[in-house]
Amino acid sequence: MKTLLLSLLLALLATGSSAVTFTLKNNCPYPIWPGTLSGKGTPQLPSTGFELPPGQTYQLPVPPQWSGRLWARTLCATDRTGKFVCATADCASGQVACNGAGAIPPATLVELTLGSSTGKDFFDISLVDGYNIQVSVVPTGQGCSSTSCPVNVNSRCPPELALLGSDGAVLACKSACLAFNQPQYCCSGAYASPETCHPTNYSMIFKNACPQAYSYAFDDKSSTFTCNSGGDYNIIFCP
């Protein structure tokens, strides 16, 4: 009997069925609608979009080997034609679920790769596509450090990068690449390498606000964080 139980347990472990859990928490004083997008060739998570009222948490099971991104939409509503739309980080699916569609920038992105062949997870916060909300990523596993962008970049956003609401409030802050579409800001063309693409006065606004986050495509390695695989993650909006 003991050996049977043991072999059952070993079989369970071998199939890697011990899923990782992402616990998303909304510490903002307003509702958010997180979205998830799996990387190419990997199945979407059980939820690709849902509402998260202030103060609430949502647990999302994730396969032990997974790669993808998460973000939070804000100021969402169903319009008169029945379409679900958001003022920031919309995924344009027309529904609360994003169903394989990504965030329309500007959007603060949480990027994770779990269960790499070296037994490590890699994760980062990216403001390369702009900023719409504060977030922190807190792993619960061993040998991990957390990363955070706790500062409201909207309040420091220069007017030429600002995404404005109808009342003139800054809802999100575009990257210079998104606002001006020039190679020196997008790290494209003659600037398509780490040697030629450098921080700019615009990327520095994001870097100064959130030093742990990626501020442009070739931002230094200090923006990528690692953790031993198998642990869970707390992802907190407005930490």
Ligand SMILES: *[C@@H]1O[C@H](CO)[C@@H](O)[C@H](O)[C@H]1NC(C)=O
């Ligand atoms: C950044 O630099 C550009 C080009 O030199 C200049 O036109 C712009 O006003 C500067 N913006 C800020 C926010 O410093």
